[in-house]
Amino acid sequence: MKKMISALLLGTAMALSVASIASADDKNVKIGVLSDQSGLYADLAGPGSTLAAQMAIEDSGLKAKGWTIDLISGDHQNKPDIGTTIARQWFDVDKVDTIVDVPNSGVALAVNNVVKEKNGVYINSGAATSDLTNAQCSPNTVHWTYDTYMLAHATGQALVKAGGDTWFFLTADYAFGAALERDTTAVVTANGGKVVGGVKHPLNTADFSSFLLQAQASKAKIIGLANAGGDTTNSIKQAAEFGIVKGGQKLAALLLFLTDVKAIGLETAQGLNFTETFYWDLNDNTRAFSKKFSARMKSGAPPTMVQAGVYAGLMHYFKALEALGGNPHDGAKVVAKMKTIPTDDPLFGKGEVEANGRVTHDAYLFEVKKPSESKGPWDFYKLVGTVPGNQAFTPLDKSTCALLKK
């Protein structure tokens, strides 16, 4: 036993010394995809995010240039404690450089702290909370794809301007729901609207009828769904059952993913307005990527915007590594480099990584098609408007990120 312990200690010491002598031309990278692999967000991120990361590694062409890139994945089960435990283990034991994806704002914020403490790289695509690039911003974090500010502004503003001036919120009772409600409330009131009430429901609720009745009784013109995944699909489905839309109230799905629309079915989902930053059928580039992607997905599903964000985020990360000439194993340094290179990828187009870690790119207002308009199994969206990247996200002068005050 003693022998074994000393052998282990020796091994650890050797591993540590190897890590510390890693030089700038070290071309080894290890990436961990931390996601919800089996819960309510598994379809919009989960295994599809791992595939997206795999495709990014292949498409980067770095392997041909002598780089070794390893990929591992983990399941945070939507629990912050499990997420941080995995993240710590990845940094301490598995020597992971970069953590990507991490849907669920509660887990994402917890992991954000671990990555900062361990000086890794954090490319978040799955989480919505705008706190990641505001109050809780970090020199190690890049937030791709979307956030609550963007969702609130794009969808919220469009609805208030179209006459939806009284709101009632159905809010998922955790970090994400709170952030989305807060950001949307700000937009509604700034545009002359009023929030007349709201109710917080536990994450992963099956029955929304009680909450929907309260929303119905509030007589608000818009019922804002500040929830995601299975909670959103159940809310929308049951709202139809209770005749909420027929009664003249409008649903605002503040966050809706492709897989959610599939789950609700066009029959019920038709006419919903919402915002996303990626849709597989936007242009030739997105279609080409999606074709390759769905061929490798077990379900044949095209990528969601979260999965697309994992791909694009990693592609940009690889660009930064290449520019550095090697992996410095210094998260803050790599992220700083990522901020100096303008982003340009086939899925999100041109943009930049701002000083607070926020990635800007265009956002699109979509409407769900009628069943008669849909031509294929995933042909769901009609594009109704585009918000340019520089207007879609928190303006830097309004960001509360401490990194900006230097």
Add this chain to the structure above:
Amino acid sequence: MQALYAQLLVGLINGSFYALLSLGLAVIFGMLNIINFAHGALYMMGAFVAYFLLNLGGINYWWALLIAPIVVGVFGMILERTMLQWLAGLDHLYGLLLTFGIALIVQGVFQNYFGSSGLPYSIPDQLKGGVNLGFMFLPIYRGWVVVFSLVVCLATWFLIEKTQLGAYLRAATENPTLVRAFGINVPRMITLTYGLGVGLAALAGVLSAPINQVRPLMGADLIIVVFAVVVIGGMGSIMGSIITGFALGVIEGLTKYFYPEASNTVVFVLMVVVLLVKPTGLTGRAA
């Protein structure tokens, strides 16, 4: 006040699912002494069978109400014959672990093929729409669920407590050897009882398919609450589980109105209280 009536009614609707599921659990526990943790997975299978019937076979909701419980019931009977029957007479823990394992496997398989966000199943045309009751808009389908499950619950209670067959069943659990001596095939009766309990779960699954998403974890999310219902009502008590099912649905509904954040926990708080005050459950017999 109007809102309160509405919440009471909504609670009753959820209560019907709790009642149907806890009834099946109570029947299985009462007759087989098995804590059937696979119940949620079988409920989910019921919903999936309805989905397959509609989308692959074009068979509508009404037939699914009949066919899905039979299909899943047969699946349950195979489980009982091949695995559960060997656990008879052993500690409850073995049955619990085995059925829990089965639940995980079944859910895993469905998740592998159908993902987690679920599949749509629409309300049958005859039950679409709703009626305005003055204090609330009641979707016809929800009303149907309450009435239908109440009828099924009472029929099951009648079958087990008031008929000759039920009497055999109850006798067989008390003293299988003696009942066998009367020429009754006890193992077959046990298998059929498990099939009945499982069929009830599948029936609840079909009923819930148009309301909730048909998704692999729909049962896993519900089963814990249903177990709490069974514990509160008293393990193995048939009427107890029916009444507690409906009652807890109502209490949960009221919590959603007065303090929604606690709506997921109120059932467990009640369970703790009941266990402290009357460990056999509200209507349970002492072991």
